[in-house]
Amino acid sequence: YLAVVIDLCSRKVVGWSMGSRMKAQLVCDALTMAIWQRQPKTGLIHHSDRGSQYASKDFRRLLKAYGFKGSMSRKGNCWDNAVAESFFGSLKQERVQWRHYQTRYEAQQDVLDYISTFYNSRRLHSYLDYMNLNEYEQKLLGMKKAA
Numbered sequence: 001y002l003a004v005v006i007d008l009c010s011r012k013v014v015g016w017s018m019g020s021r022m023k024a025q026l027v028c029d030a031l032t033m034a035i036w037q038r039q040p041k042t043g044l045i046h047h048s049d050r051g052s053q054y055a056s057k058d059f060r061r062l063l064k065a066y067g068f069k070g071s072m073s074r075k076g077n078c079w080d081n082a083v084a085e086s087f088f089g090s091l092k093q094e095r096v097q098w099r100h101y102q103t104r105y106e107a108q109q110d111v112l113d114y115i116s117t118f119y120n121s122r123r124l125h126s127y128l129d130y131m132n133l134n135e136y137e138q139k140l141l142g143m144k145k146a147a
Contacts, residue, residue, distance in 0.1 A: 003027045005034035006083050011125055012133040013115050014038050018108045024056035042067025049073050049081045
């Protein structure tokens with residue numbers, strides 16, 4: 001299983017965790033990585049589907065500890081979590097469906113390679129006027145400095 005945290009502004013995967021079971025600890029680890037990478041301010045809104053791991057006491061406690069708010073999708077509505085759904089679709093279509101992994105470790109390494117060396121750094125996104133995520137973030141930083 002793969003849990004990700006995606007920055008809605010840039011579409012960059014800023015936190016991820018992989019494991020053999022989709023438990024609360026998996027999503028907590030992904031959020032902790034995102035917090036470590038981005039140092040977000042209180043008031044951040046974390047969007048997710050209605051999975052039990054996101055409704056768990058541990059995950060809600062983590063959100064509360066940092067002053068974040070949880071926002072879960074409505075039952076049966078994938079559009080509320082469309083950015084994450086789109087990422088997983090891209091991962092499957094662009095990488096996983098074309099590979100035959102011999103071990104779980106090999107699969108994990110390949111997925112992490114996809115995120116770090118392709119998706120976050122080279123993949124062009126139509127939402128971002130066909131820039132890659134790093135270019136888009138640099139553009140935003142330049143605009144912020146100019147303001």
